[in-house]
Amino acid sequence: MDADLLKINDAKEQTVILDILKKKDAQLPGVQEWWVGMKREKNDINQWTWTDSSSANHSYIRWGIDEPNNYNQNEHCGEIWESTFNDKNCDSKLNFVCERPKDQPVRCSVEDGYSYHNKKCYKFYNNQLKRSEALSACAGEFAQLVTIETEEDQHAVTELAYSYQSNVWLGIKFMNKVSQWLVINSPNWEQPANMFFWQTDDNFNNSIENCAALNVSAKDNVNNWYIENCTLTNAFICQKPAGVCSRGFEQYEEKCFLFKENMKQSWNQAKHYCEGFESNLLEIESDGEQNYISTKLQKRRVIPRLWIGIKSKHTGMTNGSLSMDKANYYWEMSKGTRTPAYLNVRATGTASACGYIDPGRSGGWYFDLPCNTPLPFICYSDVMNGNVQPRQFTTFTTPTTTTTIQTTHRALIPVIPVTKKTSVIVQPTSTVTKQIVTTTDKLDYCH
Incomplete structure (x- = not known):
């Protein structure tokens, strides 16, 4: 899961962790013990280091009474037990606490x-x-x-x-x-x-x-x-x-999707927003992707229409006369345009240039709203794993927009990796730089 055993950086973080584990202890039967990423130095039994080889600062580590005592000269790993630190035989099977950088992307769900x-x-x-x-x-x-x-x-x-x-x-x-x-x-x-x-x-x-x-x-x-x-x-x-998606994006095969169902923008504003996250307005290339998007929106109970990245070359047509010819449409991306390989266009009303997907009408694509209509939207990008070939574009026609979009670069809610029988704790403030995961799968200390 691309994580390490927990490292505590200061007294404030220690207080937060101990409070979390105290609540976990109350929810679980018996006495709970939790491995953290602290280990005794081989050449100095009084010195402790974290998994990144940095020294543990004893000025804030809350050791238990008469701890660490190195019982039987065989307690070389650090644990948290009843809200205090203790030294423990590294071969013991305990719960453990993992952490990972908050901005580190997830490889698998x-x-x-x-x-x-x-x-x-x-x-x-x-x-x-x-x-x-x-x-x-x-x-x-x-x-x-x-x-x-x-x-x-x-x-x-x-x-x-x-x-x-x-x-x-x-x-x-x-x-x-x-x-x-x-x-x-x-x-x-x-x-x-x-x-x-x-x-x-x-x-x-x-x-x-x-x-x-x-x-x-x-x-x-x-x-x-x-x-x-x-x-x-x-x-x-x-x-x-496997692939890597940016924080907040959800993965399907080799694409990452960001559902912005609670934000409404014009088509151009939505496109600009996505580009701010190194992504594009949604492009759908197959029945599989169409079914995935439709299913996701239905599970989320998302009924509003959402902008996607497709545009029509023919506007002003009425009474269901929209063309079904792929050559009459194009995906407009940050790097140019591309003729669609897949279409799910539904003919209705007066045609405009900008397309949206309507989960309330079986996920069909429609072109009957002005491009300046505020709608939710979906961004996508390719996963980053070194195996996805760059997409090919036929032209470079990125339009300019007179509207300046102010985006606040707060941390999006990440897809959090957890294992069987886990409980996840994520600090909500943007100043916290790690994710904390506790697990009650009993394992010995990771060497």
């Missing part, structure tokens, strides 16, 4: 159960489903059934499956019509598979549907695939491409 491995996000489901049902379940998450493309992928998926001790479906299936294994990890997607990690005792049966699964009981933890009847049931893992 960990709050939704995803974990990051090798530029991909994985989510384990223990539901026992047929392979086709698992495929649909992942599609419902806007994800794919897990697919192994590299040895690093194999190690990551094996580790995840082994941690739950459950066999899982994989994203390849044998297709009799072409007599080969194909990657079929989402509906309507097929391509030849080129990476395999079969067990030596795999059993192919021409009389059934043959699918690939990963066997957590295999003696070899690398070559652990086996052939399974597709109509039987297994657990499964969904995957999404």
Whole structure:
């Protein structure tokens, strides 16, 4: 989750943390102990350092009575216990507190159960489903059934499956019509598979549907695939491409989206606002993106119309005579314009130049409002992971606007990464530079 064990920088922050943990202690049964990122120096038992190698300042560290005492000469890690600091055997299994920079972007939606491995996000489901049902379940998450493309992928998926001790479906299936294994990890997607990690005792049966699964009981933890009847049931893992989205943006595949449903601007003002966050007004390029946006807006109960980045070349037409020809529309971005590859235009009323999406009318795109109408809007940008090719633009036609938009650069509410059984505490003021995450998963001190 791109975080470290907690470092406390001053007495004020210590008070905040101790108050948070006191409240957590009251909510949990028994006596709670929490690892923090403090460890005893090997060459000086009286000196303590944080995980970033900086020295702990004893002037504000609130040690317990007669602590640290290095009991049995074997207490070298720092914990918080009953609102005071204590030294503890590093092999003890305790709760722990993590922190991460407030402006550090999130790679995966960990709050939704995803974990990051090798530029991909994985989510384990223990539901026992047929392979086709698992495929649909992942599609419902806007994800794919897990697919192994590299040895690093194999190690990551094996580790995840082994941690739950459950066999899982994989994203390849044998297709009799072409007599080969194909990657079929989402509906309507097929391509030849080129990476395999079969067990030596795999059993192919021409009389059934043959699918690939990963066997957590295999003696070899690398070559652990086996052939399974597709109509039987297994657990499964969904995957999404990992990426980095700026704070406040939500990720779908390789795009990041910022929903500004509570701010109303003209089309040009909305475009300018998005550009201030190194993004653009929303561009929708596929049915998948359209469904994602529509679903998100419906879940948020967002009924208002929202500006998107599309414009029409033909204005003034009436009575539903809007053109359905893609050549008559263009996406207008900060770097230029591009002809759309996908359209969801609905013809109605007098056409204007600026398009909006209407979640109250099945997510259709409309052009019947003047461009200076104040509406909410959606920004988007590509994820930043080094793998997304720069988008190509045909012209550079960014218009100037006479309206100056004053944007206050307050920290947007971030997507907070949390693990199983966690409680998240985020300081609301712009002066706080970290996010605090507490977890009651018992682990030993991270060395």
